[in-house]
Amino acid sequence: MFRSATEQPRAPGRNVHVLVPTRPRAAAGRDDAWRETLPRSQSKAAVRWRRLVERHTSRTDSRGTTRIATVLRLSFVSPDKTMVLSPDLPTRDPLPTYLAPIPRVIEDLGLRFAWLVVAINLAGTAFGFWYYSPQLADTAVVMWPWVPDSPLATLFIALAIAAWKLGYEQPWLTSLAFFGNVILGLWTPFTLLAFADAYAYLHPLMYQFLFWSHLAMVVQAYVLHRITDFPVWGVAVAFVWYTSNLIVDYFIPIVGEPHHTFIPVARDEPMFLEADALGVIAAGEVTFTLLALFLALATRVKKCELARGRPG
Known part of the structure; x- marks a missing residue:
């Protein structure tokens, strides 16, 4: 079976007709027939297009057929008639609300402006390293x-979003991004609230910025299900990394003192429920790490159920 995609190129009088194969899984491979009806002068562009498509990610539907998981648009750029591949947004699986609470319109907006999201996060990274410079x-x-x-x-x-935009999504990197943004996106507001009086030295605008910018990290983490299936091995990489972070932050520092983020009170400061300050922030981070693990694996399970036609 073939699926047709036709678009008028910029050069007048030249139609492009491309047939994209939909093939049985057993027959998938680079030897399958590809047919393009193109002017002879544009054969090099056709070859480049075919190679791009062959490298592109394929997905398997419930009928056991492999389909190119992207809507392809072809255009020619004068004067060299270079052919360009433009992927559509990834599909949104019907996940339960607790796994995908962000409205689709917000998810789509973030994915359409992915490079802007990358730039904002890189700016936040630079600010964060400056903020941590005294502790470093x-x-x-x-x-x-x-x-x-x-x-x-x-x-x-x-890095995870940039890799996806470039066509090389890395599940281990996306899992690290998910864990990190869920854990730290919740832990920082939790800590700011737990020690609100002690954080009075912060300018009110800085306090609000830290609080809401970290909650925004959770929002963007919840969009990552659109670009990854959270394979177990990728989740394992993230879980091992953030478990090691828990260990050196609160239990076995290995070198020097515990490496958790500075807090504005002594570690043994009595808090509530017979806990000291260190116990409070440790309990928060352990809880949010387990939450991230649950959400990632639950997303994986639901996606597998949907792929097999058994909605949970």
């Missing part, structure tokens, strides 16, 4: 990767 100065260099938690989370998501 007091930390052994070998432990630096475990100190600036929030900047690393925004760096992970910037």
Whole structure:
């Protein structure tokens, strides 16, 4: 079976007709027939187009057929008639609300302006490293990767989205981005509220910026289900990394003192429910790490159920 995509190129009088194959899974491979009806002068562009499509991700539907998982649009750019591949937005699986609470219009907006999201996260990463500079100065260099938690989370998501936009989505990187933005996006507001009186030294605008910008990290984490299926091995990479972060932050610092983000009170400051300050922030981060693990694996399970035609 073939699916046809036709578009008028910019050069007048030249129609492009491309047939994209839909093929049985068993027959999938590079040897399948590809047919293009193109002017002879544009054969090089056709070859480039075919190679791009062959590299593009395929998905398997419930009927056992493999389909190109992208709506393809072809255009020619004068004067060299270069052919361009433009992917549509990834589909939105009908996941339960607790796994996909962000309205589709917001998800689509973020994906359409993905490079802007990347730029914003890179700017946040730069600000975060500046914010952590006093703590980094007091930390052994070998432990630096475990100190600036929030900047690393925004760096992970910037790299994950950029990789997806370039056609090379990395499940392990996207999983790291999901875990980091859920954990730190919730832990920082939790800590700001738990020690609200002690954070009075912050300018009110800085306090509000830290609070709401970190909650926005959770929002963008909830969009990542559109670009990944959260394979178990990718989730495992993220879980191992953030478990190691828990260990050196609160339990076994390895070098020096515990490497959690500075808090404005002593670690042994009595808090509530017979807990001290260190216990409160540790409990928060452990809880949010387990939450991220549950959400990632639950998303994986639901996507597998949908692929097999068994909605949960």
